[in-house]
Amino acid sequence: MIPGPFSYHRPATLADAVKLLADLGDDARPLAGGHSLVPMMKLRLATPTHLVDLHGVADLKGMRRDGDTIVIGAMTTQHELLASGDIRQSLPILQEAAALIADPQVRYLGTIGGNVANGDPGNDMPALMIVLGANFRLSGPGGERKVAASEFYQGAYFTALEPGEILTSISIPVPPAGHGYAYEKLKRKVGDYATAAAAVVLTMAGGKVATCAIGLTNLHETPLLATDAANAAIGSNLDAATLKQAASAAEAIMAPAADARGPVEYRKHVGGIMVMRALQRAAGRAA
Known part of the structure; x- marks a missing residue:
């Protein structure tokens, strides 16, 4: 269709x-990469x-290190992250996830700000954040403010952004040297949203x-922090019983929608399974 x-x-x-x-109010929308907005307009x-x-x-572009923090402009593309x-x-986990987003054509234009700001539960970056x-960092008519990623997502396509506000940059503390990381994503085909995905640091x-x-990605109407699952892993050597316990704790907070990717229980x-795989792979990478 035509917009x-x-x-x-x-x-x-x-x-x-x-x-x-x-000035334009509710009749206006910001345009970043356009991969979510333009299809909806069509x-x-x-x-x-x-x-x-x-x-x-x-001012919305580029990346820089500020002490122990990496600051990424909202209009930085997935391709630029990968390069x-x-x-x-x-922050190698960002590159691992970015490489799994859609395809190279999308990654050349798709931005990290667009991926995290629109509240799509299927987007990959929010759970990592x-x-x-x-x-x-949000900028609007009332000035600037900071919102933690853990407090930003309030429902499917519903975030802490106020009318007229723009997400301008993302600040990420640098994990300790020698940390382990993994992003495990199950999808039906290249370029698809996750059927289920898990990020571990x-x-x-x-x-x-x-x-x-x-x-956790695309397993609830918002990205999830699986605190009980993480606590189950801490202090262990990730033996089989612990991995199953962590997976069960993660499953307990999941509430995915039944759709073309499968029924809820599947x-x-x-x-x-994504949680167990991510834990194992992250531990294998840790120094």
Whole structure:
């Protein structure tokens, strides 16, 4: 289908973008990579009368290290994440996940800000942001504020963004040297959303798990932090019984929708398998 009519705006500064969105109100939508918004417009599920294209705003692009934190501009593409030496060294799980998003054509235009900001439970990056303890910087008519990724997601396509606000950057604490990581994603075909996925970041000491965080993708209306599952792993050497216990704890908080990817019980079952695989692979990578 063809989208409805709309006016196109391309601000050059963040201040101009915020002002446009504030002045145009509910009739305007920000445009990042467009891979979520444009298909919805074609199906007439979204009918904005104004599009505010953020590609001209230089302040929203790029990556830098600030002490023990990596700051990533919201308009940084998945391709740029994959090409970054700093990300490869400090946050390799982001590259592992980015490589599983859609296909190269999408990754050249799809942005990390768009992936985390629209609240789609099928997007890959939100669960990673929660696991990594990320903070989102939001700019709007009332100024700037920070929101923890763990507090940002409130429901499917419903986030802490207020009207007129833009997600401008993501701040991620650098995990300790020698940490283990893994993102395990089951999908029907290349480019598809996850049937179930799990992200794990952990450290090991004396052959046992010292710290652990587990995130779940597309297994609830929001990304999940599987705290009980992580606690089950801590202090263990990830023997078979512990892996099953962690998987069961993760499955207990899952509430996926039954859809073309499978019924609820199947998706929960494979979600538990993704947790076990991610734990094992992360532990194998930990120094």
